[in-house]
Amino acid sequence: MTLPEGYYSKNDNKVCKLVKSLYGLKQAPRKWNEKLTNVLRDVGFVQSQCDHSLYVMDKSSVFIALLVYVDDIVITGNNDNEISRIKGLLSKSFQIKDLGVLKYFLGLEVIYDKSGICLNQRKYCLDLLAEFGYLGCKPVNTPIELSHVINKNIGDKQETLVDITSYQKLIGKLIYLSLTRPDICYAVQFLSQYMHKPCDSHLKVALRLLRYLKLSPGKGLLFKKSDCFDLTCFADSDWAKCLNTRKSVTGYYVFLGHDLISWKSKKQSTVSRSSGEAEYRAMCSATCELIWIVNLLSELKVCCKVPIQLYCDSSAAISIAANLVFHERTKHFELDLYFLREKIASGFVQTVKVDSESQLANLFTKGLSARLHELFCEKLGLVNVFKAV
Incomplete structure (x- = not known):
């Protein structure tokens, strides 16, 4: 901040110490997050290491999860009385407004159905x-x-x-x-x-x-009620897709049970010399995402079965992951090579061959026909709950 004239001499080298953050200053968001975190920790929450906007409370049979975006908060758990108690404790430190059951949050509409939420x-x-x-x-x-x-x-x-x-x-x-x-x-x-x-x-x-x-x-994502918490992942790539740089496109998505929870479509950072290499890099990116998701779910007390099925339609990429002899063909992407092989050897992921026609990750790497596009959208759980039956 700029101090007013006359407050100090131009030749003075002193600086001001920020005692209390004012709205509009660059330090305001950091100070607000620091205060909110301290209050939540005093209540009994633990900040997630995978997502710093997530706070979890796990005491005996009570489990509460709290998600924060600046000053908007979503809270859920398995004990209504405990949730009400936490709201009361937060109201002592902040001026909060309880909007009831979650229906609208940051532009996202939440629609409740018998089978789940959309x-x-x-x-x-x-x-x-x-x-x-x-x-x-x-x-x-x-x-x-x-x-x-x-x-x-x-x-x-x-x-x-x-x-x-x-x-x-x-x-x-x-x-x-x-x-x-x-x-x-x-x-x-x-x-x-x-x-x-x-x-x-x-x-x-x-x-x-x-x-x-x-x-x-x-149209939106439908999350159905289910007792299945198995992770499955489909990874694909489109080799040398960009005509300017000849870099490939990585596409993958992750299912938790029967619900889509993570996906990505992104151009790779390096040029791949073969389609097998591009597919292999896509599998490595998907594996990194799986590691993060497993760690996040563990903080939410959700246990995932391993090895996680990683589906790919490239026989060459799967062979590279399983065969330790392909030195000449793989030495130029050595880091990715050892990373995926280590996760396969440890039993974290298991590569599975899938037909190209059944590779749903094609939706994230290329343009499809109208029939295939609609079919893949249905399999990914995209529905239009506003459509008249």
Whole structure:
């Protein structure tokens, strides 16, 4: 902060000590989080090491989980009386407002059903369509055309957009919308690569994505009630997908029981010399995610069965993981090689061959036909609870 004139001499080297944080200062978020953490620890919560926004209380038969985003808090547990007691303790330190059963949180709508709960962003999606004037557009069946490759120089006469702010705003909102819409992740991750220098062709793909969202703005993830807590993972890659850098695209998703809990579509950081290497790197990325998920679930007192099934449609990648002799073909990605082999040898993961037609991770690495796209969305648990029966 800048001190007012006359408060100190220009030749004075003294600095001010922050005693109490003021709203608007750079230190305010850090001070707020520090105070909230101290209060929760005094109540009896333990901060998660995997996700610092998660706090867990586990005492005898009482289990309470508390999730924090700045000053918005979601609390759940197996004891209503204990939850009410914690709310009362928090009200002594902060001015809180109890909104009751969770229905809307940070743009996410929570809909309760007999079979489970559905997370969707229907209102957020409709507001996005209205903002860009696409509420009355003609919808399309896929977010991106079949086998479409996005390049920064698709045509020789392509010109950079004059107003890139609107494009950046649109892609930023689509990134947040992908929290409950994994079906648009592949298109969004490609479009986000050209945030600083987009062309007309990129804007056309982004607007096509809006037309796809118009088809079912209420689609979201359904989490069904189940006693199964087994983790399964599908990993895939599209070799040399980027025409500018020839880097491959990694795509994977993780199921907890029958529910989708994690997914990613991302361009790899290095160039792969073969499709088998690209698939192997995708399996390593998926394994890292599995390690984090297992650690997080252990803090939530959920035990996962090992080895975890890791499905891949590349026989070459599976052979590399199992065979220790392929030195000439694998020495240039030695770190990934030893990492995955170590996890396989320890019994943490088990690689399983799957047919390319049954590889659901294709949804995160390439454009699909309308039939396959809809089929894969159903298998991933994407439903539209607002659709009239």
